[in-house]
Amino acid sequence: MSQDQHYNFFESVERSFDKAAQFTKWEKGILEQIKACNAVYRIKFPVRVGDTIEVIEAYRVQHSHHKLPCKGGIRFSEEVNQDEVMALAALMTYKCAIVNVPFGGAKGGIKINPRNYSPFQLENITRRYTAELVKKNFIGPGVDVPAPDYGTGEREMSWILDTYMSLRPGEIDGYGCVTGKPVSQGGVRGRKEATGMGVFYGLRELCNIKEDMKKLGLEPGLEGKRVIVQGMGNVGYHAAKYFHEAGAIVVCLIEWDGAIYNEKGMDPDAVLKHRNETGSIVNFPGATNLKKNTDGLEMDCDILIPAALESVIHKDNAPNIKAKIIGEAANGPLTPEADVILNKKGAIVVPDMFLNAGGVTVSYFEWLKNLSHVRYGRLGKRFDENMNIHILSTIEDLTGKKVSEQERKFIAHGADEVDLVYSGLEETMHAALHEVREIMVTNSKIHDMRTAAYVCAIDKVGAAYEQLGIFP
Structure with missing residues (x-):
């Protein structure tokens, strides 16, 4: 954590909230309710690990009940605290x-630290944690729906599902108690790449807005834009991959053990293959190794995507950041001081609370799938394909011309689950970006996208509380 952050993480979030709250219509009491954490559950439970018994500390926080269920990931980390x-x-x-x-x-x-435990021990810990949540009604398809986060994945979610179903037998919507599950256990196709893809969709739409690009001295579109990505985990890799495929030039990739630079660009898939073979992205053929991995953040580029840790850009290195667009793929990669510095420099900072929402968006699709008990596309895919083929054949008969077999397959294709998930995610990110941007455009006192995003969120949560009628 940077030395310029003299307050804790929650205080940092509240600070951004308070900055935005002055631009909303809500009275102080409603704002205090929106800001408050509604329920904090701190648990300590014993688990046998080898020959000893360990007391495990765990948490589940439900911040807001303005809509149910509550939704949020579960992380396994030694850094976890209330x-x-x-x-x-x-x-x-x-x-x-x-x-x-x-x-x-x-x-x-x-x-x-999940690395310190065997899969069997992790399973015991996860199942016991789930049982504690069930005990206090802190999990359920209509109550609170966990998901993967740092240190967890499909495996842990399947353990949570199995434990829940064993304690709630016969619950018809039980599979909706957790998302991020394997597809074979009610998961949805497209969930793994969802966050990185959401980052791509959000930034691509921003780059298509002519007025904003003109202010930055850039041409609209992604073609030829130089991109730096910090973090080659699930989010960073997929973001880099989609930008590369869209014609952007990925000039620098940064990992915890080093950074590589090539002004002509790199293929993220080739870098990933190199890392899998050698254990590191360093010494990738054709690229230059940087002396310090953090030097990569300060290289010349158009778009910088921090997709790793919190507070990597702070008051000491923010003045050296040359990127004109900073897309927060990680949670809290900029300190508030860095945010101020970069906005004063004229950069556009696209905030995490919007940009990395692809994961929760597709989790929502998975939850809906579990409640409807039918795979997306199952009912309509074949009908659409038959109709498309019929229309194409009619046009061919009328014109006397035939399309190629490849074009025929493309035109005839009916949407299956992953197509619909991608389409829904793209629409969600586009609509949200324009909603947030509209707040900036219409309020001359709001100069940064983070404040606009908070205003957008506060207004929606405030309206939900008002409609609930809890403020007589």
Whole structure:
């Protein structure tokens, strides 16, 4: 954490909230309710690990009940603490509101380093944690729906599902108690790449806005734009991959053990293959190794995407950032001081609470799939294909011309699950970006996208509370 951050993570979120709240119509009491964490559950439970018994510390925070269920990931990390979980739960509330996903925000965490435990031990810890949540009604398809986060994935979600179903036998919508599951267990296709793809869709739409690009001295579109990505995990890799495929030039990739630079661009798939073979992205053929991995953040580029840790851009390095667009793919990669510095420089900072909402958006699609008990595309795919083939054949008969076999397959294709998920995610990110941007354009006192995003979220949550009639 940067030395310029004299307040904790939750205070940082509240600081951004307070800055935006002055631009909303809500009275102080409603704002205090929106800002407050509604329920904090701190658990300590014993688990046998080898020959000893360990007492495990864990949390589940439900930040807002303005809409149910609550939604948020579960992380396994030694850094987990109540402040962090509360801050992330608050961000989930605002994130869901911005992208119009009807959930309240939540977050969970278990204070362990998963590398120190065998899969069997991790399973015991995960199942016991789930049982504790069930006991206090902190999990359920209509109550609180966890998802993967740092240190967790499909495997842990399948353990949570199995434990829940064993404790709630016969619950018809039980599969909706958790998202991020394997497809074979009710998961949805497209979930793995969802966050990175959402980052791509959001930034691509921004780059297509002529007025904003003109202010930055850039041409509209992604073609030829120089991109730097920090973090080659799931989010960073997919973001880099989609930008590369769209014609952008990925000039620098940064990992914890080094950074590589090539002004002509790199193929993220080739870099990933190199890392899998050698254990590091360093010494990638054709690229230059940078002395320090953090030097990569300060290289010349058009778009910088920090997709790794919190507070990597702070008051000490923010003045050296040359990127004109900073897309926060990670949670909290900029400190508030860095945010101010970069906005004064004229850069556009696209905030995390909007940009990395692809994961929760597709989690919403998975939850809907579980409640409807039918795979997306199952009912309409074949009908659409037959209709498309019929229309194409009619046009060919009328014109006397035939399309190629490849074109025929493309035109005839009916949407299956992954097509519909991608389409829904693209529409969500586009609509949310323009909603946030409209707030900036129409209010001359709001000069940064983060404040506009908070205003957007506060107004939606405030309206939901008002409609509930809890403020007589």
